Amino acid sequence: MHDTRYATSGMVCSVDHLASAAGVAALDRGGSAADAAIAANAVLTVTAPHMCGLGGDLFALVHDGSSGGVSALNASGRAGSGADPDRLRAEGHERMPHLHDIRSVPVPGCVDGWLALHERHGRLPLASLLEPAIRLASAGFPASPLLLAGARIAAGRPGGGDFAVVHEAGDRVRRPGVARALSAVAADGRDGFYLGEFGEGLLELGAGEYDRADLARPNADWVTPLGIRAFGHDIWSMPPNSQGYLLLMALGIADGLDLPASPDDPLWAHLLAEAARVSGHDRLALLHEDAKDLLAPEEIERRRALVDPARRLRLGAPAAPGDTTYLCAVDGDGMGVSLIQSNAAGFGSMVFEPRTGINLHNRGIGFSLTPGHPAEYGPGRRPPHTLAPALVTRADGSLRSVVGTMGGDAQPQVLLQVITRLLRHGELPGPAISAPRWRIGAGGTGFDTWYAPDDTVLDLEEGAPWSDGLAALGHPVTARPYGGMFGHAHLIDVRPDGTLAGAADPRALIGAAIGR
Known part of the structure; x- marks a missing residue:
């Protein structure tokens, strides 16, 4: 029987003890539950790429701890301006491609979600919340047992070289491109990510699936x-x-x-x-x-x-x-955050942005290819999640x-x-x-x-x-x-x-x- 843990002034639960520890450290510095959730999620984008990442989407529910109000944050990305369902149907597809196809990759919403959550509910500087994740990406982290099987497959994909070192649990993995992307967010906010190195690589990889306006448009809505x-x-x-x-x-x-x-x-x-x-x-x-x-x-x-x-x-x-990862945090003032962040299927689409090595989700598999369906794949649309x-x-x-x-x-x-x-x-x-x-x-x-x-x-x-x-x-x-x-x-x-x-x-x- 798994133990129940108890606390009096804050708690963080996640799939990785490194992420939970980063979240509690934010609480210790006077951060809110939202700060803790961002810090923990940032670590997971480094250590759990088989579940989530900067190339995925995010949803969160927040109880503000005072008025009793509950708010919801939808940071799921939209299909690019080049989305063309007729082309997919002409190629013989009846459903959206599951893997290895950029067309199942809406613009990732994760970073926009962090920024919106921090703007409304954060107390600590964003850069300090991202620091543990940046350190782990630069210096390395021990591969978890859950990472092993997917890492072997990812290492064989273009851009997946970060995972070539993973042979057994505990092997040290470094992700320098992810460290650069996180540092860009810390320094320059969303422009550092969506219009920076990652964004340029996504435009190149998309070959017309996205344009710069798609990346300039924020993906997070309350x-x-x-x-x-x-x-x-x-x-x-x-x-x-x-x-x-x-x-x-x-x-x-x-x-x-x-x-x-x-x-x-x-x-x-x-x-x-x-x-x-x-x-x-x-x-x-x-x-x-x-x-x-x-x-x-x-x-x-x-x-x-x-x-x-x-x-x-x-x-x-x-x-x-899929895969997906969920985390939650409650602070000493009664604020609670229920946050979920995802690539969809394991490493997602198994397509990697070439400059940073960030693996991209495949949440576009939720779209329909039935003509006229209200969830039909198309420019600027969000897929069912x-x-x-x-x-x-x-x-x-x-x-x-x-x-x-x-x-x-x-x-x-x-x-x-x-x-x-x-x-x-x-x-x-x-x-x-x-x-x-x-x-x-x-x-x-x-x-x-x-x-x-x-x-x-x-x-x-x-x-x-x-x-x-x-x-x-x-x-x-x-x-x-x-x-x-x-x-x-x-x-x-x-x-x-x-x-x-x-x-x-x-x-x-x-x-x-x-x-x-």
Whole structure:
């Protein structure tokens, strides 16, 4: 059982102890939770390129710690001015290219996200927050066990030479181009990055996919978060183009179901899985950046009525045609930040910007190539995103929890289980995070779950107690090893007396919840 960590004046949880330590160091210097999140994320862009990076996107939820207000930051990039869906269709593509194609690389939003978060909620100089990451990129960092497999592949790609030294965990990796890019942000803000060495290399690599105006346009917007009341709390996530509505809809459905008292009961897994299925089966048709009214109460009631406690639902016609890292921080003043940052699939597109060696995400795989689809690939458009951080407040508006996970299409499913354990069953963060999970699996890439919703199976993590019961209820089940394919979830829970209780996911191997 993974331990719950406790603190009284601040905490940071992330997938890497080096990142968590950098975040806590920012808190020690008087920084805010936003400062801590930026410092931790900056380190992860260096040490965890198989999950996130300067070439990826960012979303964040912020509880300001005073008025009780929750705000949402969408720092997802837009397709370049040269985006041409007709050309892809003429080449025979029915879906966006998954790897090795610059057209699945919207302009990365990470740096714009940092700058917007810092401008509104930061206390320390940005340069000081980036210093630990710059030092690790220049002097080197020990390769984590999770980096090994992807690094061997990345080293063989043009621009991936930083990873040629990785043969076993602990090998020292230096990333001088990333150090230069971070230093440029520290010195010159967004222009140092988007219009500097990285931007010039991206324009060259894009060969018409982007123009300079695309890079000059900021990618970060403060937007209104989505929220729902469930289990006596308000749970918040990101609005479209995020799939956060799937988590909230499933929680709203689950709150009205007769859940068993024990999460070990197969009926518990069945009801939550069905809540996730009836929420997500039509995601490909519904989710686009301008989607509205996805959480209408009557729609939640309609979908809840589809859930049958006695058997798996056949959903009928299929819907229309990663990796990631999550971190969270809470400071001594009660500010909480729930931040998720991603390349999409592992190292992303496996395309590297040639001057800095920064690997570029492939979030463009969320676009549709169906003519006229509201999420069709096109200039200046944001793709549908799997990223779905969460934040929980009490009825009085005070912060209860910050929580999130990586996991592609399965992110809402993982969080549905963790949040239900926390709020409905009163589990501590450690047990809630470390407990075995199910996920709706479709094989393939982890981003294609909803192309044929009735063909999916329930992947059950090693140690899960539900296998026979779920099979009897009509679920095809597959046993899977305990590990990162079921997400890396992290959680900080604020107790009524202000004590912080947190846990980093043991599936991350070197993750850490560090308090002060």
